[in-house]
Amino acid sequence: MVRDDVVMRLSLPRPSADSISPTAHYTGHVWARNGLGGHEFSTDRGRLYYEVLRPFMAVSRKLGGPVLEDVLLARHRLLDHLLEEEMATGRVNQVIELASGLSPRGHEFSRRHGSSITYVETDLPDMAERKRNILREVGSLGRHHRVEALDVVGGDGLDELRRMAGTLDPADGLAVVSEGLLNYLPIGAVRGLWAGLGGLLNRFEYGIYLSDLHVAADNRGVLNTVGAKLLGAFVRSGTHFHFTWADEAAAALRASGFGIVEPHSPSEFAGRVADTERPHADLVRIMAASPGTK
Numbered sequence: 001m002v003r004d005d006v007v008m009r010l011s012l013p014r015p016s017a018d019s020i021s022p023t024a025h026y027t028g029h030v031w032a033r034n035g036l037g038g039h040e041f042s043t044d045r046g047r048l049y050y051e052v053l054r055p056f057m058a059v060s061r062k063l064g065g066p067v068l069e070d071v072l073l074a075r076h077r078l079l080d081h082l083l084e085e086e087m088a089t090g091r092v093n094q095v096i097e098l099a100s101g102l103s104p105r106g107h108e109f110s111r112r113h114g115s116s117i118t119y120v121e122t123d124l125p126d127m128a129e130r131k132r133n134i135l136r137e138v139g140s141l142g143r144h145h146r147v148e149a150l151d152v153v154g155g156d157g158l159d160e161l162r163r164m165a166g167t168l169d170p171a172d173g174l175a176v177v178s179e180g181l182l183n184y185l186p187i188g189a190v191r192g193l194w195a196g197l198g199g200l201l202n203r204f205e206y207g208i209y210l211s212d213l214h215v216a217a218d219n220r221g222v223l224n225t226v227g228a229k230l231l232g233a234f235v236r237s238g239t240h241f242h243f244t245w246a247d248e249a250a251a252a253l254r255a256s257g258f259g260i261v262e263p264h265s266p267s268e269f270a271g272r273v274a275d276t277e278r279p280h281a282d283l284v285r286i287m288a289a290s291p292g293t294k
Helices: 022-033 044-062 068-088 105-116 125-137 157-166 187-201 222-234 246-255
Strands: 002-008 094-098 118-123 145-149 173-178 206-213 239-243 260-264 285-290
Touching: 022 044, 022 068, 044 068, 068 105, 068 173, 068 206, 068 285, 094 105, 094 157, 105 118, 105 145, 118 125, 118 157, 125 145, 157 187, 173 187, 187 206, 187 239, 187 246, 206 246, 239 246, 246 260, 246 285
Parallel strands: 094 118, 094 173, 118 145, 173 206
Antiparallel strands: 002 239, 206 285, 260 285
């Protein structure tokens, strides 16, 4: 059973506001400082947020609690690994990334694979424009790598996503990737997104959806609860644990049109994928879901 949309909120001020989310700034800096992408993907605001949270993270680590940086690195590395595996099999050569923020993934995959991959990044208009400027600066924009404005869970977002997918070749494989998106959405938006993606991916010769997801059973305990509240305050919204168990999330994906669903824990890849052995890496799951009809 799905829980009653468990939301953890704490009303705290953040340093200042712009139209780009604090988590986009923060994660961009975390990835850059750990060698995932260049300095172009890090912002002054991201560095500020990192320093603001550093003392809290240090205390949490000392007490044996979770550290946000560890979880962010584990999920990013594992998503990269699973996407790279899909490309290595030849099943996927087209990617749409939802709410890509300041992630360097599109740039890194385009740099490695060149014209053999078409990578479409999407995000809200202001973030999309900033990302476009960064990619232009590093020479990554082109026919096979572009950024489009999209609010995938707002208004006609799913229709716009279908339009974007319609510009791709249905005879080839498509991966849809989302990172750091689902747990900030209400359950209705998540279900609507999954249903839309299930139908969209089924139009392609092969389709797979890769996304991180936090479930309640993996995030129990006082320190984890405090961490969730701090994160909710940081983004000025709630963090939502829609499901108690990963198997419940898998069942919801199957009900949305995905025939094959695999929930992965980062620790399963320890020794093979960097950063997946970090403490508390298993606070996040990576869901790999395919329509499984072709």
